[in-house]
Amino acid sequence: MDRPSRPTLRDVALRAGVSRTTASYALAGRATEMRISDETADRVLRAAAELGFSPNRTAQSLRTRRSHTIGLISDYVAYGEFAGRMLAGASAAARARGTLVLIGETEGDASLEQQLIEEMLVRGVDGLVYATLACRRITVPEALRGTPAVLLNCFDASASLPAVVPDEVEGGRRIARIVLDAQVDERTVIVGNAEDPTAIAGERRIAGIHAEFAQASRRVSGHIQSRWEVGAAFDEVSRALADGPLPTALICLNDRIAMGAYEALEAAGLRVPHDVSVVAFDGSNLAQWLRPSVTSVGIPFEQLGALAVDLLLGSADWPGHAITLPMPVIAGASVRAVGQPGDITPPPIEAG
Amino acid sequence: MDRPSRPTLRDVALRAGVSRTTASYALAGRATEMRISDETADRVLRAAAELGFSPNRTAQSLRTRRSHTIGLISDYVAYGEFAGRMLAGASAAARARGTLVLIGETEGDASLEQQLIEEMLVRGVDGLVYATLACRRITVPEALRGTPAVLLNCFDASASLPAVVPDEVEGGRRIARIVLDAQVDERTVIVGNAEDPTAIAGERRIAGIHAEFAQASRRVSGHIQSRWEVGAAFDEVSRALADGPLPTALICLNDRIAMGAYEALEAAGLRVPHDVSVVAFDGSNLAQWLRPSVTSVGIPFEQLGALAVDLLLGSADWPGHAITLPMPVIAGASVRAVGQPGDITPPPIEAG
DNA sequence: CTGTTAGCGCATTCAG
DNA sequence: CTGAATGCGCTAACAG
Numbered sequence: 001m002d003r004p005s006r007p008t009l010r011d012v013a014l015r016a017g018v019s020r021t022t023a024s025y026a027l028a029g030r031a032t033e034m035r036i037s038d039e040t041a042d043r044v045l046r047a048a049a050e051l052g053f054s055p056n057r058t059a060q061s062l063r064t065r066r067s068h069t070i071g072l073i074s075d076y077v078a079y080g081e082f083a084g085r086m087l088a089g090a091s092a093a094a095r096a097r098g099t100l101v102l103i104g105e106t107e108g109d110a111s112l113e114q115q116l117i118e119e120m121l122v123r124g125v126d127g128l129v130y131a132t133l134a135c136r137r138i139t140v141p142e143a144l145r146g147t148p149a150v151l152l153n154c155f156d157a158s159a160s161l162p163a164v165v166p167d168e169v170e171g172g173r174r175i176a177r178i179v180l181d182a183q184v185d186e187r188t189v190i191v192g193n194a195e196d197p198t199a200i201a202g203e204r205r206i207a208g209i210h211a212e213f214a215q216a217s218r219r220v221s222g223h224i225q226s227r228w229e230v231g232a233a234f235d236e237v238s239r240a241l242a243d244g245p246l247p248t249a250l251i252c253l254n255d256r257i258a259m260g261a262y263e264a265l266e267a268a269g270l271r272v273p274h275d276v277s278v279v280a281f282d283g284s285n286l287a288q289w290l291r292p293s294v295t296s297v298g299i300p301f302e303q304l305g306a307l308a309v310d311l312l313l314g315s316a317d318w319p320g321h322a323i324t325l326p327m328p329v330i331a332g333a334s335v336r337a338v339g340q341p342g343d344i345t346p347p348p349i350e351a352g
Numbered sequence: 353m354d355r356p357s358r359p360t361l362r363d364v365a366l367r368a369g370v371s372r373t374t375a376s377y378a379l380a381g382r383a384t385e386m387r388i389s390d391e392t393a394d395r396v397l398r399a400a401a402e403l404g405f406s407p408n409r410t411a412q413s414l415r416t417r418r419s420h421t422i423g424l425i426s427d428y429v430a431y432g433e434f435a436g437r438m439l440a441g442a443s444a445a446a447r448a449r450g451t452l453v454l455i456g457e458t459e460g461d462a463s464l465e466q467q468l469i470e471e472m473l474v475r476g477v478d479g480l481v482y483a484t485l486a487c488r489r490i491t492v493p494e495a496l497r498g499t500p501a502v503l504l505n506c507f508d509a510s511a512s513l514p515a516v517v518p519d520e521v522e523g524g525r526r527i528a529r530i531v532l533d534a535q536v537d538e539r540t541v542i543v544g545n546a547e548d549p550t551a552i553a554g555e556r557r558i559a560g561i562h563a564e565f566a567q568a569s570r571r572v573s574g575h576i577q578s579r580w581e582v583g584a585a586f587d588e589v590s591r592a593l594a595d596g597p598l599p600t601a602l603i604c605l606n607d608r609i610a611m612g613a614y615e616a617l618e619a620a621g622l623r624v625p626h627d628v629s630v631v632a633f634d635g636s637n638l639a640q641w642l643r644p645s646v647t648s649v650g651i652p653f654e655q656l657g658a659l660a661v662d663l664l665l666g667s668a669d670w671p672g673h674a675i676t677l678p679m680p681v682i683a684g685a686s687v688r689a690v691g692q693p694g695d696i697t698p699p700p701i702e703a704g
Numbered sequence: 705c706t707g708t709t710a711g712c713g714c715a716t717t718c719a720g
Numbered sequence: 721c722t723g724a725a726t727g728c729g730c731t732a733a734c735a736g
Contacts, residue, residue, distance in 0.1 A: 078440030
């Protein structure tokens with residue numbers, strides 16, 4: 001008493017009174033090409049519909065070597081909202097092309113990574129998306145060679161594989177422009193370190209900020225080193241506030257740092273944006289939940305994921321170098337508007 | 353010039369100088385059972401290793417009707433950290449049994465849901481996990497009938513399918529016990545509504561809180577209705593603080609509400625836990641990031657996901673009704689300790 | 705226009 | 721102990 005097995009092509013052909021070949025062609029939409037009469041093709045289609053037939057992808061895959069399935073390997077699929085958004089974007093783009101996504105979480109373990117890639121390959125995936133939670137420079141795993149693959153939120157120095165990453169430098173410029181435009185840039189301080197040599201988001205964001213300030217003939221006044229965590233940021237910003245002159249603007253390298261900075265400012269009796277303007281990166285939910293909401297440059301995770309899949313499945317072209325996607329500014333209420341009264345009235349500043 | 357195709361069983365047999373049958377048995381670990389000499393079996397294993405052989409799962413699957421792949425259907429895989437944690441737990445449990453996970457996000461669309469289930473079935477998945485982001489009562493989709501399936505973070509009233517859910521009632525009791533033990537329960541107010549008839553977390557948490565209070569011959573003093581969002585909670589708690597008597601303890605139905613409550617308390621010049629103790633549900637990162645960190649009852653998402661998969665793949669037994677998993681208390685610093693000075697010194701309270 | 709035939713790579717029954 | 725033969729469900733030459 002097994003569960004009733006699904007109808008097979010044979011059943012459809014039988015019911016339509018044709019051969020399996022004819023049924024196959026009709027179902028594949030190659031009726032006219034194969035000069036099958038409309039009447040016959042129609043009969044096949046009707047039979048299939050009545051039986052609720054859909055082709056067994058396993059058998060189809062064995063024959064055609066296309067599984068309509070791709071694999072997505074990531075260091076973390078469970079770390080906050082970001083990985084989920086990449087997955088969602090990739091999954092939606094794949095589904096739009098009739099393919100499903102197999103997931104694998106490596107937790108950064110190279111051996112596990114290789115096992116997962118192998119497991120996907122023996123299942124005949126049509127290709128692999130290799131993603132990282134944090135944007136980083138990587139060396140392509142050996143197991144990825146010989147298979148269609150695309151890098152998502154990471155890239156290889158030799159550009160051996162198509163890659164999709166956020167335009168972090170331009171993102172840095174955008175957030176800097178907001179500070180400059182609001183004229184709260186008298187004492188702008190960056191918060192967050194950039195010590196991990198493989199995670200490149202920090203250095204690129206900083207580079208963008210400096211570039212935009214330089215272009216406006218301005219300079220960033222300081223840099224508070226801090227891990228990208230709430231607690232660390234609270235500690236470091238608190239210390240900086242106690243030690244040095246008050247900043248007029250804080251550019252936090254991510255939203256968690258902004259949260260820590262908020263807490264530190266509040267503890268110091270400073271108000272955002274009245275006393276200090278705060279901007280950040282990531283555009284996470286957290287940025288919107290804080291009071292006032294943080295103006296933050298978001299990461300287009302869904303689009304990154306979707307583009308990676310489109311690249312993999314051939315509907316997008318690869319220019320031969322990493323594709324960068326723009327980072328949207330998500331406006332909050334954490335920047336003092338020009339002309340809005342504050343403790344410090346912005347004086348005209350001479351260019352450095 | 354195709355990429356070199358993977359070695360096949362034939363190649364292994366050839367290299368070992370045996371038939372495909374023998375190679376198959378040796379590789380399947382059925383050497384002794386089939387009375388194959390150790391020497392021969394060894395030769396096969398070596399040949400396989402040298403060639404880097406692993407069986408083509410597609411072919412294997414077509415023959416055996418087992419794909420070593422399961423599908424996970426969820427309304428949202430991209431909504432915050434929760435869905436990711438379920439995925440991670442499910443994925444890890446599956447991998448431990450040599451199976452991979454196919455994902456599908458329905459966004460609550462029944463038609464899309466059915467399509468995704470069908471797509472997974474035609475790929476020959478060994479079973480399906482049907483998950484919801486919020487714990488809810490559901491009616492099992494028709495497409496799930498006739499296939500091994502397990503419900504994750506949701507359940508069917510008729511218990512037609514194995515289900516795994518957090519023990520929300522016991523979670524409610526635990527958080528209530530913390531408030532009672534700390535003796536900050538003079539004026540305990542619940543924050544959050546429970547209006548969605550299908551999402552049962554709210555009503556169960558509330559039931560647990562009331563039960564524990566009743567057992568201690570105490571009563572909850574009030575209930576602030578609010579959507580489970582930061583902004584809404586800020587508004588409602590602010591209003592309540594302005595209108596009525598000050599609470600001594602706030603039990604927030606999730607962490608986002610707690611964040612809104614924190615902001616409202618701060619705006620009202622009240623300190624946590626000095627003036628008001630705050631506890632919550634979900635145990636999200638947010639609870640740890642707030643200052644002071646929020647004592648929160650967590651949801652064991654990884655374990656829920658893992659257990660669902662174990663149930664599906666047959667290594668765990670189903671008692672015939674939904675399995676509940678305990679919700680761990682994640683201690684924070686948001687509850688005033690017994691004897692710690694506060695604006696309100698807890699007097700002995702007469703039982704109601 | 706349609707049917708026959710031959711595998712895709714593997715597991716398995718049945719003779720040696 | 722081992723090898724030849726069969727078929728999972730489907731696609732695609734290749735004849736009719």
